[in-house]
Amino acid sequence: MRAVLIKGGIGSADDLYIGNYENPTPSKGEILVKIVAAGVNRLDIMQRSRGPPALPSASKDILGVEFSGRVEGLGEGVSDFQIGDEVLGLAPGAAYAEYITVRSGTVMKKPADLGFVEAASIPEVWFTAFQAIVLIAHVTANDTVLVHAGASGVGLAAIQLARFLGVKTVYATAGSDEKANFLSSIKNGASHAVNYKKQDFAVEIDKATNGKGVDVIVDFVGQDYFSRNINLLRTDGRLVLLATLSGKEIPNVDLGPILYKRIHIGGSTLRTRSLEYQAKLTSRFVDEVLPYIKGETVEESPLKTYLYTVYPWQDVAEAHKDMEANKNTGKIMLRIV
The missing domain is CATH 3.90.180.10 (Medium-chain alcohol dehydrogenases, catalytic domain)
Structure with a gap:
C-alpha cells in the first residue's frame, strides 16, 4: 500500500x-x-x-x-x-x-x-472534548465555561458540547478577530470570544463576569495561562489541561488560591489510554453524542463538525x-x- x-x-x-x-x-x-x-x-x-x-x-x-x-x-x-x-x-x-x-x-x-x-474529522477532537467536558469537568447546565484555543478542532467541539449540555455562558479565546467573530457567530458557539493577541483574556473575562469568574476552564497552553486561569476560577472550579503548548513548568506559583478556592485540576491525553478505555469511550460517545453531530450546512443540527x-x-x-x-x-x- x-x-x-x-x-x-x-x-x-x-x-x-x-x-x-x-x-x-x-x-x-x-x-x-x-x-x-x-x-x-x-x-x-x-x-x-x-x-x-x-x-x-x-x-x-x-x-x-x-x-x-x-x-x-x-x-x-x-x-x-x-x-x-x-x-x-x-x-x-x-x-x-x-x-x-x-x-x-x-x-x-x-x-x-x-x-x-x-x-x-470527528474521533480525535470530539473524543478529547467529551473527556474534558463530561468525564473530567463534569459540566452541568449551571456552570460557566471558558475554552481556550476555541477555533481549534477540540475547542470548537468543547464549546458546542458545553452548550449542548445546557450551559448558557461559554467564553472562548482565539488568535485573531476573524476567529473570535466566527466563534461568536456559529450556532451553539461562544457567548463571548476574546482575541488573546490584542487583549488580556483574564482582564476581559473578569469584566464580562463582573469579577465572578468561571466554573470550568479547558486549556491547551499551560505555563503562560496557568496563574491567570487559577485566578479566574470560582470556588470549586475545575481546570482541565489537555496540552502544555507554552511549557510544562510553572515557576513561582502561588498555591494559595488552589487551596482556599478548592480548585480541582485534571489532565488527560487520549492516545496513551488503554484500548479498553478507548472502547468504552467509543461506546458511550456513540450513544450520547454521535447521533447529534452533522455537517456545518445542516441548520437544525445542535452539534456540527x-x-x-x-x-x-x-x-x-x-x-x-x-x-x-x-x-x-x-x-x-x-x-x-
Missing part, C-alpha cells in the same frame, strides 16, 4: 512524502479499513518533528490517529462489522495511509448523513504548514485517494 512517510523518520513538513509500505493484516479482534479520509491533528506535528510515541501498538512510521473508510477485512472474533461497512474510528497511529488495521472497539459505523471527510480545508493527501506538507501557522478555524483534513 501507499502511505505518508517522513524522510529520515523525523523532519519538517517538507520531509513528508508518499511511499510504499507493507500492507497490514487484521489480527484477532481487529478490522481492516480502506481509508477514504484522515484528520490532521497537532499531535501529528509533534510526532513528525520529535519522533513516534512510546506505544507498542502505534506505527513507528506513519502519522494519523483518526480516519473514515470502508471495512475490507475482519480479524478473528469480530462480529459487529461486515465487509463493506462505512466506518470512522480512532487509532494510535497509521491513518495517513491507504489501509489501516484497528481494534473493532474503537471503530464506529458512519452515520449515513455524514460524508467521509466530515466523519473522519467544522472543516477548514480538505487537502488531497499529496499536499500533506501544506496541511501541516497550515496547522503549524495556526491558520485553521476547524479541522484540516486529508482525502486519501
Whole structure:
C-alpha cells in the first residue's frame, strides 16, 4: 500500500512524502479499513518533528490517529462489522495511509448523513472534548465555561458540547478577530470570544463576569495561562489541561488560591489510554453524542463538525504548514485517494 512517510523518520513538513509500505493484516479482534479520509491533528506535528510515541501498538512510521473508510477485512472474533461497512474510528497511529488495521472497539459505523471527510474529522477532537467536558469537568447546565484555543478542532467541539449540555455562558479565546467573530457567530458557539493577541483574556473575562469568574476552564497552553486561569476560577472550579503548548513548568506559583478556592485540576491525553478505555469511550460517545453531530450546512443540527480545508493527501506538507501557522478555524483534513 501507499502511505505518508517522513524522510529520515523525523523532519519538517517538507520531509513528508508518499511511499510504499507493507500492507497490514487484521489480527484477532481487529478490522481492516480502506481509508477514504484522515484528520490532521497537532499531535501529528509533534510526532513528525520529535519522533513516534512510546506505544507498542502505534506505527513507528506513519502519522494519523483518526480516519473514515470502508471495512475490507475482519480479524478473528469480530462480529459487529461486515465487509463493506462505512466506518470512522480512532487509532494510535497509521491513518495517513491507504489501509489501516484497528481494534473493532474503537471503530464506529458512519452515520449515513455524514460524508467521509466530515466523519473522519470527528474521533480525535470530539473524543478529547467529551473527556474534558463530561468525564473530567463534569459540566452541568449551571456552570460557566471558558475554552481556550476555541477555533481549534477540540475547542470548537468543547464549546458546542458545553452548550449542548445546557450551559448558557461559554467564553472562548482565539488568535485573531476573524476567529473570535466566527466563534461568536456559529450556532451553539461562544457567548463571548476574546482575541488573546490584542487583549488580556483574564482582564476581559473578569469584566464580562463582573469579577465572578468561571466554573470550568479547558486549556491547551499551560505555563503562560496557568496563574491567570487559577485566578479566574470560582470556588470549586475545575481546570482541565489537555496540552502544555507554552511549557510544562510553572515557576513561582502561588498555591494559595488552589487551596482556599478548592480548585480541582485534571489532565488527560487520549492516545496513551488503554484500548479498553478507548472502547468504552467509543461506546458511550456513540450513544450520547454521535447521533447529534452533522455537517456545518445542516441548520437544525445542535452539534456540527467544522472543516477548514480538505487537502488531497499529496499536499500533506501544506496541511501541516497550515496547522503549524495556526491558520485553521476547524479541522484540516486529508482525502486519501
